[in-house]
Amino acid sequence: MNGWTKGKNAALLCMASVFLFSCSNAADRGIEEVLAAPNELAGQTIEHPPLPSPIDKMVIASASAKQAAPNPNEVRITISAAGDVTLGRDENYGYAYSFDEEAKKHGLRYFTKYIEPIFKKDDFTTVNLETTLTTSTRKASKTFRFRGHPSYAKILTYGGIEAVNLANNHTYDYLQKGYNDTIASLKKEKIGYFGRTLRLMKTVKGIQVGALGYEGWSNTSTLRKQIANDIRTLRKQGADIILVHFHWGVERSYVPNSTQKVLGRFAIDSGADLVVGHHPHVVQGIEEYKGKFIVYSLGNFMFGGNKNPSDKDTFVFQQVFSFQNGKRTAKKEIRVIPFRISSVTTRNNYQPMPLAGGEAARVKRKIVSLSAKIKKPTWTAYEVK
Template identity: 45%
Template sequence: MQKKKNLYKKSRYYRQRQKKIRQVCVAAGSILLLVVVILIIRGCSGGKARTASSSDVKTTADSDSQTAKSNVSDSESANTASADSDDQSDTSTKDSSDTASDSETDNAKLNHSAPVTLTVSVVGDCTLGTDENFDYDTSLNAYFESYGKEYFFQNVKSIFEADDLTIANNEGTFTDSYDREDKTFAFKAPASFAGIYSCSSVEAVNTANNHSHDYGEQSFQDTMDALDAEGIVHFGYDETAVMDVKGVKVGLVGIYELYDHLEREQQLKDNIAKVKEDGAELIIVIFHWGNEKETVPDSNQTTLGHLAIDLGADLVCGHHPHVLQGIEEYKGKNIVYSLGNFCFGGNSYPSDMDSIIFQQTFTITNDGVKADNVTNIIPCSISSAYDYNNYQPTPAEGDEKTRIMEKIQERSSWIG
């Protein structure tokens, strides 16, 4: 009888222990399932596209190369612009294996279950270097050595961090080459200067301009490598880019117009067609064009700007005149003819230090880009100092802010 009682106790203990084991297993399984769900949700979430991700489409058209020759700088006359000779053959060789198929493109335009708002900031000429003939002690390069890479955009960084995509014009080279082109002004800096962009929330730069080959073909490739090392998307000439920003595919096209003007029409057509093929839902075209110091766009600018909109661009911005030009609304889209200088190492004492950050907030739905045209112009000075250029662009305030806004409004009224 005592043995049976012992067996019964052991059996009851055994059942209780088995029950506890099952309860522990169920609890552990529930926790594991919760962790998996959290990881899936985090993987699907998005934010500001600091750089192109592995799913970004970044392509280069293998069309005819463009030879662009120009010796234009902030100190040269407008008449020099059309006659300069700065060898700039298109060296884009980056063919992406991630090119979207037609079906992927269709899906991309149909997966916005809710409208997506996307704010883009665009700024003008950023010459993050110096000419070897300049006084080094007052050069941008000397400021980099003294204050570090964070110094230059520290007064506008919060603006760039708050938007979804920031685009600048990289006018110069990041190279150690000494093979200087025979031209009046040539700009370069070490590769580490590309970090000025990455530490300041600038995600993409145009490279199609008259200073991109200042130290020859090698300097152009060195610049591309330096930008790649910092995760900065680059585009220009026949290289196009498509970035994924908050789930929207943004196509970027950069055209250098100065040397052969309207002969760039075919390149413009080809490049816009290319980003469309790669799934772009929002298209931004950047031009390096116009005449130095001219406050009114010439006929080449207006013709190409209008053509870009006709071909499907949602925003057109330009630079090179080193001064502000007006803004035209064409078919409900904006053409910002000249953004002026921004972080400009080309002159310690420029005659005009006015600049702007042009912002536009787009709304994208399954039907495309809405025609709401929400813009924000932020007047700036290229310097935080009053009487010289310390290479630190700063938002204007008070009377200065009002003066620059009135300048933009006046020059916009002159167009057309």
């Protein structure tokens, strides 16, 4: 046999081997196609390493078998909080590009497009409802008066928002009739509400979650007494977690004032498990205080009160509370999710959108930097992805 023939036979043998190897791995192609499928949430293709060999698969299966099974007695409650939500507008500032115009053009579900994947996966979402839901025309004598159609309460349902704070400076923009209509609209959609003298208790996965809301303009003994009494009352009623909302601070101020800090810490000292704030219309820092968290300002969120604010940064704060055999554990897990109040940058289209990449990193750095103006931001140690 000459050299050419030997080379030809070797090549044929090599090709046959490749063919047999490809056939033996044909079943793996289905797995590879699944791994390479588009990630619908991120809008990107998932990158993955080469498929493991049969030996690698045996090792992986063996390692998986050794992992401890999830503890059936552990209950995890994820609470989300976002800032100012104004479903409607001040009619003195024109209809063009207003919340009402966007609702008419696109329908109510338009506003919740980007928040549904987040809020429908958690267990309890709260926001500050800074508007009235009424058709009443009698207004309060003040500069800004916000009103939305009662049907706009459906937006909260679409968005996966379970409860709203009503303790703010726009709840009575359309007087007592507007306030009563707002509550009726929320009841129709089975949206919980709390604030001022209204306390909310909700059962979530067998855990009792309580919510309170206050206007924290001044650090008065009357307000402190109410906060302490309300927290004590909810505990007696069986609350396992107590969330406190404060509408406080100075508009467009990025640093909390002394009243915010005193009241926030007092609420924690009185037994609150998480404190969140709003009203400045911009974000402020986060403080870890005695192992709990005070989120001083979440900023705007779905805010129909301004067609084009200069600062569109905001965020969603999430905390996971863990319970073992019905008792709270010491685990602390939080997420700070950077958002923009609009899905476009040129104006406010009232469609909050989570940020990614460089923009998300920028907003996160901003929150950490603002936190450092209060105290060392130790809360970052508890963040999870």
